[in-house]
Amino acid sequence: MPMDDKKIRSKISEITVNQKIKDTQGTYLLRIKDPFIASNFKPGQFVMIKSNLNDFDPLLSRPYSIFNRFNENEFEVLYRLSGKGTKSLGSLEKGDAVLVTGPLGNGFDTGIAKKSGFEKVKLSEEKQKIHVIVAGGIGIASLYFLPQYIFSSGKDIQDRAGIQNRNMDQVKDYDPGNKIILYYGSRTETELYFRYSIHANFDEVYFSTDDGTFGHRGNILELVDKNIGEYLRKDIDARFYSCGPKPMIAELMRKTGAWGLSLQVSLEEVFACGLGVCLGCVVKCKNSENNGYVYKRVCKDGPVFYSDELY
Amino acid sequence: MSNNTGISLSVKLGKLHLNYPVMPASGTFGYGEEFSDITDFTVFGALVTKGISLEPSNGNEMPRICETPCGLINSIGLENVGFKRFKKEKLPFLKKFNIPVIVNFFGKSIEEYRILASELSGLDGVSALEANISCPNVKEGGRAFGADPEIVYDLVSSVKESSKLPLIVKLSPLVTDISLIAEVAEKAGADILSLINTFPATHIDISTRKFTLNRGYGGLSGPAIKPVALKLVNDVHNAVRIPVIGMGGISLWQDAVEFFLAGASAIAVGTAAFINPNIITEIIAGLKGYLLNNGFKSIYEIIGIASAGK
Numbered sequence: 376m377p378m379d380d381k382k383i384r385s386k387i388s389e390i391t392v393n394q395k396i397k398d399t400q401g402t403y404l405l406r407i408k409d410p411f412i413a414s415n416f417k418p419g420q421f422v423m424i425k426s427n428l429n430d431f432d433p434l435l436s437r438p439y440s441i442f443n444r445f446n447e448n449e450f451e452v453l454y455r456l457s458g459k460g461t462k463s464l465g466s467l468e469k470g471d472a473v474l475v476t477g478p479l480g481n482g483f484d485t486g487i488a489k490k491s492g493f494e495k496v497k498l499s500e501e502k503q504k505i506h507v508i509v510a511g512g513i514g515i516a517s518l519y520f521l522p523q524y525i526f527s528s529g530k531d532i533q534d535r536a537g538i539q540n541r542n543m544d545q546v547k548d549y550d551p552g553n554k555i556i557l558y559y560g561s562r563t564e565t566e567l568y569f570r571y572s573i574h575a576n577f578d579e580v581y582f583s584t585d586d587g588t589f590g591h592r593g594n595i596l597e598l599v600d601k602n603i604g605e606y607l608r609k610d611i612d613a614r615f616y617s618c619g620p621k622p623m624i625a626e627l628m629r630k631t632g633a634w635g636l637s638l639q640v641s642l643e644e645v646f647a648c649g650l651g652v653c654l655g656c657v658v659k660c661k662n663s664e665n666n667g668y669v670y671k672r673v674c675k676d677g678p679v680f681y682s683d684e685l686y
Numbered sequence: 687m688s689n690n691t692g693i694s695l696s697v698k699l700g701k702l703h704l705n706y707p708v709m710p711a712s713g714t715f716g717y718g719e720e721f722s723d724i725t726d727f728t729v730f731g732a733l734v735t736k737g738i739s740l741e742p743s744n745g746n747e748m749p750r751i752c753e754t755p756c757g758l759i760n761s762i763g764l765e766n767v768g769f770k771r772f773k774k775e776k777l778p779f780l781k782k783f784n785i786p787v788i789v790n791f792f793g794k795s796i797e798e799y800r801i802l803a804s805e806l807s808g809l810d811g812v813s814a815l816e817a818n819i820s821c822p823n824v825k826e827g828g829r830a831f832g833a834d835p836e837i838v839y840d841l842v843s844s845v846k847e848s849s850k851l852p853l854i855v856k857l858s859p860l861v862t863d864i865s866l867i868a869e870v871a872e873k874a875g876a877d878i879l880s881l882i883n884t885f886p887a888t889h890i891d892i893s894t895r896k897f898t899l900n901r902g903y904g905g906l907s908g909p910a911i912k913p914v915a916l917k918l919v920n921d922v923h924n925a926v927r928i929p930v931i932g933m934g935g936i937s938l939w940q941d942a943v944e945f946f947l948a949g950a951s952a953i954a955v956g957t958a959a960f961i962n963p964n965i966i967t968e969i970i971a972g973l974k975g976y977l978l979n980n981g982f983k984s985i986y987e988i989i990g991i992a993s994a995g996k
C-alpha cells in the first residue's frame with residue numbers, strides 16, 4: 376500500500392511559529408507545517424509530538440489537541456509549560472523540527488444527537504440546534520475549532536479555506552438554525568486565552584474566573600445553570616461538548632445526566648503511545664456483560680466519549 | 687530484496703524464515719490494526735501479537751504507565767482479548783499481509799500454556815509461538831515461571847509436546863544466571879530464544895508518598911535497559927546453539943547493529959515505535975547502509991562477531 380493511503384502520518388515537520396501568548400503564564404501557540412494534518416483533522420483529535428529529537432529524556436512524545444487550522448498547510452497547538460515535555464517544546468524556535476504523528480483519536484461528533492440510552496438519534500430537522508461548549512482553562516484547545524467545523528457541517532473543510540476568519544454575521548445564513556454558545560472558565564484572567572477575540576466564533580460567550588478577575592466570579596457551571604431553561608425547551612435540540620479539569624467535567628456530567636441532555640467530554644490521561652497499542656490509557660466504559668464495564672482506550676476509542684458511555 | 691544493493695537481510699530462525707530480521711516486540715504492536723493505518727509492513731520480518739491467554743483479561747487498574755529518565759514503566763497487567771476473540775477478530779486481519787505471524791502467549795499454569803499452545807497450533811495463519819515465561823506462576827505463589835530452571839524445563843517440554851509450530855521462549859532478565867535458563871529451555875526443545883522482557887521496576891511520587899502505578903510496580907523498557915539487554919543477549923548467544931531474537935531499548939539502527947554484533951539473529955523493537963511508528967522501516971534502511979558501507983553482503987556476516995580485547 377502506498378503511503379498516501381494512510382489515515383495517520385508520522386513525520387518530521389517544521390515549526391513556523393512558537394510564541395508565548397501575551398498576558399498568559401507560560402502558554403504558547405505552536406504552529407506546525409504539516410499539510411496532511413492541517414487538512415484532515417476533526418476538532419477533538421490530537422497529535423503526538425516528540426520535541427527532543429536527539430535524546431531520550433523525556434523519552435515519550437506528548438499528546439496535544441489540534442487547536443486550530445491556520446491554513447491548508449499549517450495547524451496550531453496551544454500548550455502550557457508544565458514538565459519535561461512542554462519545557463522541551465518551549466525551547467524550540469521557528470525553523471526547528473519536531474516529530475509529529477496524527478491526526479489521532481476520534482474527535483467530537485457534531486452531526487448526530489444522542490439522548491439518554493445508547494441509540495443514536497439524528498439531529499431533529501425542525502428543532503433549533505444549540506451547541507453548548509463548556510471549556511475549562513487549557514481545555515479550550517480541543518474545542519476552539521468546533522464552530523468552524525459545525526458551520527461546514529464537518530464536510531470537506533479543506534475546500535473551505537478562510538472559513539476560520541468568518542465571523543458570525545457572515546455564516547448566519549449558512550445554517551440559520553445553529554446556535555453555538557461558549558462557556559469558558561478558568562482560575563484567573565491570564566488563563567482565559569483569547570478572551571478578547573474569541574467572541575467572533577460564537578453567538579454567545581460567557582466567561583468566569585475563580586478569582587473574579589474576568590467575567591463572573593466563581594464556577595462556569597453556575598452560568599450554565601442560569602440559562603438551562605432555554606436548552607431544556609421542547610423545541611430546542613441542545614448538545615453539550617466539554618474539555619477541562621476533571622472536577623468540572625464530573626460536575627457537568629452529573630448535571631447533563633439529570634437534565635437528560637447529550638454531553639461529549641474529551642478526557643485526559645497520561646499516554647505512552649497515543650496510537651492505541653500499549654493499553655496504558657484505559658477508562659472504564661459501561662457494558663452489559665463482564666461485571667458491567669469494559670476498558671476502552673482514551674487515545675484510540677476517545678479522547679471524546681459520550682458521558683453516558685462512561686462507567 | 688527490493689533494491690539492487692545485493693545485500694541479504696533474510697534470516698532463518700530454525701524453521702522460521704524471515705525476509706527481514708526486524709519485528710515489533712509483543713505488547714507494543716497490539717494486533718497490528720493500529721499500525722497498519724500509519725506505516726507499511728513491507729519490511730517487517732514478522733508481525734508479533736500482544737500476549738494472548740485462554741480467557742480474556744481486563745488487566746490492571748489505572749495508572750498503568752509512568753515515564754522515567756530514558757525509560758517507561760508499564761503495568762498493563764497483560765490485558766488481552768483472549769483466545770476465542772483473537773481467533774475470530776484479530777487473526778484474519780494479521781493473516782492478510784503474508785508476513786509470518788508470531789503469537790505471544792501466556793498462562794497461569796503449565797497446563798494453561800499447554801492447552802493454549804495446542805489450540806493456537808490448530809489455527810491457519812500462525813507461523814510461530816512465543817511463550818512469555820515472565821508472568822506469575824499462580825500455583826507456585828506467583829513467582830515467575832522463568833525464574834526456576836525446573837519449571838522452565840517442564841513448561842517448555844509440555845508446550846513442545848502439544849504443538850508442532852516453531853517455539854520461541856521469551857526469557858525474563860530477572861534471573862541469577864540467564865545462561866543456565868537458556869540452556870535448560872534449549873534442552874527442553876525451544877527452537878528460538880527471545881530476550882529481554884521488561885525489568886521489574888517502580889516509581890514513587892514523593893508528594894503523595896505513593897507508588898505512581900496503581901499496582902505498585904511494573905516493567906521497565908526503553909533505552910534505559912539497552913546496555914543490560916545487550917549483555918544478556920550476548921550471554922545467551924554464547925550459551926546456546928539455537929538462534930536468539932534480541933530486544934530491549936532498541937531505538938536507532940545503530941542499536942540494532944550492536945544487538946546483531948552481540949549475537950542476535952533477529953531483533954524486536956517495542957517502546958521506540960511508540961515515539962516513531964516508522965522506526966522498523968528506518969532501522970532496515972540503516973542496517974542495509976551499515977552492511978554496504980562496511981563491505982558485508984549478508985546480515986549473517988555480523989551476527990555474534992563482537993570481540994573483546996584490543
Ligand SMILES: Cc1cc2nc3c(=O)[nH]c(=O)nc-3n(C[C@H](O)[C@H](O)[C@H](O)COP(=O)(O)OP(=O)(O)OC[C@H]3O[C@@H](n4cnc5c(N)ncnc54)[C@H](O)[C@@H]3O)c2cc1C
Pocket residue numbers: 421433437438439440441452453454455456457458459460461462513516517642643644645646678
Ligand atoms: C488527548 C490529550 C490532549 C492534550 N492536549 C493538550 C493541549 O492541547 N495543550 C497542553 O498544554 N496539554 C495538553 N495535554 C497534556 C499534555 O500532553 C502533557 O501531558 C502536559 O502538557 C504535561 O506534559 P509535560 O511533559 O510538560 O509534563 P510531565 O513532565 O509529563 O508531567 C508534569 C506533571 O504532570 C503530570 N501529568 C502529565 N500529563 C498528565 C495528564 N495528561 N494528566 C494528568 N497529569 C499529567 C505528571 O504526572 C507530572 O506530575 C493533552 C493530553 C491529552 C491526553
Ligand SMILES: Cc1cc2nc3c(=O)[nH]c(=O)nc-3n(C[C@H](O)[C@H](O)[C@H](O)COP(=O)(O)O)c2cc1C
Pocket residue numbers: 653654711712713714736737758760762764790818856882883884906907908909911933934935936954955956957958
Ligand atoms: C506496554 C508494553 C506491553 C508489553 N506487553 C508484553 C506482552 O504482552 N508479552 C510479552 O512477552 N512482552 C510484552 N512487553 C515487553 C516487550 O515485548 C519487550 O520485551 C520490552 O518492552 C523490551 O523492549 P523495548 O525496550 O524495545 O520496549 C511489553 C512491553 C511494553 C512496553
Ligand code: FES
Pocket residue numbers: 645646647648649650651652653654655656657672673674675
Ligand atoms: S496511550 Fe497507548 S493505548 Fe492509549
